[in-house]
Amino acid sequence: MTSSGGSSHIGSILSIADILAVLYGTVLNYKADNPKWQGRDRFILSKGHAGAGVYAALAESGFIPIEKLKTHYQNGSNLSGHVSHKGISGVEFSTGSLGHGLPVATGMALAAKINQNKHIVYVLMSDGECDEGSNWEAALFAPHHKLDNLVVIIDRNKLQSICSTEDTLALEPFVDKWRAFGWNVIDIDGHDHEQLINACHSKVENKPLCIVANTTKGKGVSFMENQVLWHYRSPQGEEYEAAVNELENDNA
Template sequence: MATQIRLWDLEMINRAKLGHIGGDFSVTDILTTLYGAVLNVDPTNPTDPERDRFILSKGHTAGALYSTLAYCGFFPQAELATFAQALSPLNGHPNRTKVPGVETNTGPLGHGFPVAVGHALAAKLQGSPRRTFVVMGDGEMQEGSNWEAAMTAAHYELSSVTAIIDRNRLQQGAGTEDTKTLEPFPDKLASFGFEVRDIPGHDFAALLLATQPSTTGKPVAVIANTVKGKGVSFMENRVEWHHKVPSDEQVTQAVQELTNA
């Protein structure tokens, strides 16, 4: 599933000549785990009131989300060919009014976690067992709104919310630690009242275990240590692949590496 998602995403970005492939590839295994084994969602009934909520706060990696939703049957795979084209519902950032399975519009960083906390608080008030998941970039954790959301989640004891940080250590233009230091990251999250799970972010068994419900009654924070551009040698851990578009020759090499892995 993860390989197919990456291949479709590669094709989409090559056709559109825009996208954020490095972050797409770092988050793919997280999305694969959630949609393949964790989320209670139904592509035939995407607005079921009791569905789990998933928010991709790092909305610039929409390509990975669209490929995942298509794989799971939320819309036909053929629609991926329209990515970022004029009037396509598959915009450069996800839009909940146009794409089945998208819970909220994201793009401006620092918005997804507050929305997720709102969803989780609503579920608690309604006595609903539904869970809420949000995926954020690590550079995005420099936004103050995320720490306000973290305080709120802990204050209301929202154990149904799981915040997953795609910890690839690179953001647009530089490393996260060169831009604004996050470490000691696990300690900071724990001090805000979270049950922290620090894991290898491309290990499916570790991801599956880390996305299970809270064991402490606290909200859960998963630090998923990932590789930007995961799966393609010339993209991995290279800051320029935040939004670089591969050439046709690079696409050929990437396809070979992904399919032979």
């Protein structure tokens, strides 16, 4: 998708591929043939620039046809570069302007509590967007309102668009910050499916759950891993062939 569309953010997409696979394959409660089912869990991709990853997960889960993925980033397509809910089954909220996913998710979780609904609200956000003050307001809000129906997964790949998170605006001690705000925090390997599944089910009564998923930007493609270059660049020609070959061999 990113190659044919000439779009980018492939590094950010690959860092969350395992997380999306676990969410859509095991954790989320949904009905692809009834995307507005009231009992469904809600999922927001706050790091909307990795939208191609969600589109792929939606296609694999039966929300949209696989063939539709070929239209990603094309003129006239609703599979935009940043994830959009417009005309896309299974997308709850359009994102891309960083720092909005968590505040919206806390509102959804509070509404579910008020209405005595049993679904869970999940939000997947980047570590880089934790530079945004709106996230920390939401991080205060959720424990105060005892939103134990809210699960935040943070893609901790430690890289932003042009340099590391620590050189941009230091986040450490990152886990301690979330715990200090009153969250149940679990620090895991974000590419280990068993750890991801167990973490998603490790809820504590009256506390929102924060999963710090330590990941590798560009995971699975050797020349992309931990390289800032692949935040904006898309693979073309020989790079594309080499990347596909590595990913296919890894999954063989």
